[in-house]
Amino acid sequence: MVEVEIARPQAPAEQREDLRQQHGRPLWAAVAAVSGGVLLLALQAARYGSWLVDDAGITFAYARSVADGLGPVLQPGAEPVEGFSNPTWLLVLVLGEWGGLFDRGILFGVPDFVLYPKAIALLCCAGILVACYIAARRVSRWPALVTFATGVVLAAIPSFVIWCFSGLENSLFALSVCVLAVHLFLAVLDQRLWTPAVAVTAGAIAAFAALTRPDGLIYLAAYPLVSVILVRRADWRTGLRHVLYSGIAFAIPFGAYLVWRISEFGRLVANTAVAKHQAMPTVHDLTRVGELVQYAGAPAVIAGVGVVGLALAGPSRWRDGVAALLVPLALAMVAYCVLQPDWMGQFRFATPVWVLAAFVVVTSAAELLARLRTRGRALVALTLVGALIPSGVALADAAESYRADSDVPLCWIALRFGQYVNGYADIIGLQQGSLLAPDMGGSSLTSRLRLIDMAGLTESRIADIYAGTDSITLEDYVFEERKPTFVHTHGEWFRNELTLDPRMGRDYYQIQRYQDAAFGVDEDWVRKDVVRDEEQLQQLRRYSGEVLPHLLPDFQKTGECGAVLRPGQTIPR
Numbered sequence: 001m002v003e004v005e006i007a008r009p010q011a012p013a014e015q016r017e018d019l020r021q022q023h024g025r026p027l028w029a030a031v032a033a034v035s036g037g038v039l040l041l042a043l044q045a046a047r048y049g050s051w052l053v054d055d056a057g058i059t060f061a062y063a064r065s066v067a068d069g070l071g072p073v074l075q076p077g078a079e080p081v082e083g084f085s086n087p088t089w090l091l092v093l094v095l096g097e098w099g100g101l102f103d104r105g106i107l108f109g110v111p112d113f114v115l116y117p118k119a120i121a122l123l124c125c126a127g128i129l130v131a132c133y134i135a136a137r138r139v140s141r142w143p144a145l146v147t148f149a150t151g152v153v154l155a156a157i158p159s160f161v162i163w164c165f166s167g168l169e170n171s172l173f174a175l176s177v178c179v180l181a182v183h184l185f186l187a188v189l190d191q192r193l194w195t196p197a198v199a200v201t202a203g204a205i206a207a208f209a210a211l212t213r214p215d216g217l218i219y220l221a222a223y224p225l226v227s228v229i230l231v232r233r234a235d236w237r238t239g240l241r242h243v244l245y246s247g248i249a250f251a252i253p254f255g256a257y258l259v260w261r262i263s264e265f266g267r268l269v270a271n272t273a274v275a276k277h278q279a280m281p282t283v284h285d286l287t288r289v290g291e292l293v294q295y296a297g298a299p300a301v302i303a304g305v306g307v308v309g310l311a312l313a314g315p316s317r318w319r320d321g322v323a324a325l326l327v328p329l330a331l332a333m334v335a336y337c338v339l340q341p342d343w344m345g346q347f348r349f350a351t352p353v354w355v356l357a358a359f360v361v362v363t364s365a366a367e368l369l370a371r372l373r374t375r376g377r378a379l380v381a382l383t384l385v386g387a388l389i390p391s392g393v394a395l396a397d398a399a400e401s402y403r404a405d406s407d408v409p410l411c412w413i414a415l416r417f418g419q420y421v422n423g424y425a426d427i428i429g430l431q432q433g434s435l436l437a438p439d440m441g442g443s444s445l446t447s448r449l450r451l452i453d454m455a456g457l458t459e460s461r462i463a464d465i466y467a468g469t470d471s472i473t474l475e476d477y478v479f480e481e482r483k484p485t486f487v488h489t490h491g492e493w494f495r496n497e498l499t500l501d502p503r504m505g506r507d508y509y510q511i512q513r514y515q516d517a518a519f520g521v522d523e524d525w526v527r528k529d530v531v532r533d534e535e536q537l538q539q540l541r542r543y544s545g546e547v548l549p550h551l552l553p554d555f556q557k558t559g560e561c562g563a564v565l566r567p568g569q570t571i572p573r
Contacts, residue, residue, distance in 0.1 A: 030144055033144035037152065037154070037155070038129065041151065048162065050110070052114060053407050054410045055441055056410055058458060059086060059167075059169075063093035063096075066090070082264075083457050085270045088212045106563050120172070121170075121172075124175040125171060127178075129150065133146075133147040134182060138318070154354060154355065158399035159354060161399075162402060162406075163346065172212050177352040177356065181327075181328040183201060184325075185321045188323070193230060194238050203223065203247060203250035206222060206246075206250050207250045207251075214269075214273060215349065222327055224246070271459075272463075274464065275466055277467050289337055292333070292347065295398075296391060303387035308322075311367040411555065412442065412555055413442030417437050418444075418569065420547065420570075422448055422449070422570045423570045423573075424526065425448065427543055428532065434452055434485050437452075437488040440458050446567060448568040452478075452484050454489075454498075479504075479507065483527065485530055486526055504525065511540050512544040514549070526540060547573065
């Protein structure tokens with residue numbers, strides 16, 4: 001049996017002196033730790049090239065419209081629909097538009113619609129590591145090492161890297177949750193939790209998180225829960241008063257946005273939430289945390305939980321503050337479990353979980369190692385290495401697999417449903433028309449047709465149909481009211497109610513039916529009343545036969561779609 005020797009706990013005077021020494025550490029150690037972690041994250045992100053997920057393009061299109069003074073619309077002239085769920089990320093993109101850094105052309109040899117969101121994501125990752133350092137320097141002998149190790153862990157998790165650099169709001173959301181957790185952590189350490197400044201700041205950060213992603217609303221509970229856990233240190237009235245302060249600080253910005261949402265869109269929630277028809281959570285949903293355990297690797301999770309438990313067992317000055325980290329982590333896990341899964345892979349909704357879990361485990365390991373002597377440290381280190389190796393191998397395989405077959409790329413949709421379908425419109429001399437399709441990101445940036453979102457994210461009537469609050473059926477709405485000029489179906493949208501409806505054959509010609517590796521069966525249809533004659537129909541089919549078979553292979557060679565995306569662009573022939 002190995003005997004683990006535990007070092008003598010520091011006396012309060014020694015702790016204060018050690019703390020003064022930590023505050024006096026040279027700045028270069030912090031800079032090196034943060035820079036090293038950011039560099040690793042950048043290198044991992046670079047493995048996915050210029051890939052952005054298509055859904056990111058929806059917010060890009062709204063940012064373009066807002067920056068151009070057209071209001072919150074998907075396309076010029078479209079009705080206002082809240083087809084985005086990330087107002088703060090939208091604001092970041094609008095600022096990039098106004099500053100000439102986004103949606104303008106090439107920056108440093110890279111299209112700025114790719115570079116700008118990825119650069120912002122990298123800055124958010126740097127902010128996460130800075131927050132980790134600020135927290136670590138208060139409780140650890142090795143804050144720079146803790147910070148760098150946190151960066152290494154995050155860089156090794158494909159789920160974190162993929163979604164932070166996907167063009168979506170994940171990096172900003174993770175930063176806001178991390179800052180909230182560190183804010184509460186430091187407040188508990190300094191015994192300032194029940195002060196107006198801490199309460200108001202916690203509420204404001206929670207509001208920012210809620211305006212970055214809808215599930216950010218759950219972090220409103222962070223300050224009250226930490227207060228309840230530590231209420232023994234103050235009377236209930238003091239705690240409740242400051243919880244009220246936090247709630248008011250949350251309600252002012254979030255409530256203001258809610259009022260604007262209702263006045264602008266006529267909805268209490270974003271249209272995306274209506275379209276997805278989020279079901280009420282159940283207790284069974286909490287079992288989905290097992291998906292994250294399986295992804296991270298059960299041995300690594302067990303070792304991490306063990307390290308945290310052992311660190312909490314001994315005396316330390318950070319133990320009372322650890323609840324401020326564990327509460328947001330628990331809330332992040334609950335949010336992941338109750339959110340309805342979508343079609344995207346690699347656990348898109350788990351980004352805050354990885355940040356907080358990595359920091360808690362790394363900080364706990366440092367705390368435990370600081371208390372142990374040589375043999376104990378060696379035992380803990382060997383245990384962690386042994387548990388992490390299988391996870392590292394599995395995560396590396398997951399990264400490589402995703403790189404080879406990523407979720408729908410924005411650039412592919414810009415080419416296929418924007419530029420390619422624009423070619424159809426040009427052939428028949430169409431001045432005005434519409435396209436019904438399920439992917440709106442790249443389409444909204446390049447199509448000159450009015451888009452009708454088959455998924456309902458940017459189409460309020462279709463969202464209501466999916467939610468069961470509109471009496472009309474999807475088929476009647478499409479064929480009798482909207483009558484789109486072109487219809488595209490693929491994958492799970494192929495052979496749905498629309499394509500099986502007899503009105504499809506009655507009102508539309510099939511231009512092409514194609515099978516590709518990206519979407520499976522792929523079909524394009526055109527309304528019969530816009531086609532002049534049989535010769536024009538054959539022109540459409542010849543164009544499709546010449547261009548479409550080469551479109552995907554040519555795209556896969558580079559993954560790019562041009563320096564700038566604009567409505568009306570077509571595929572060069």
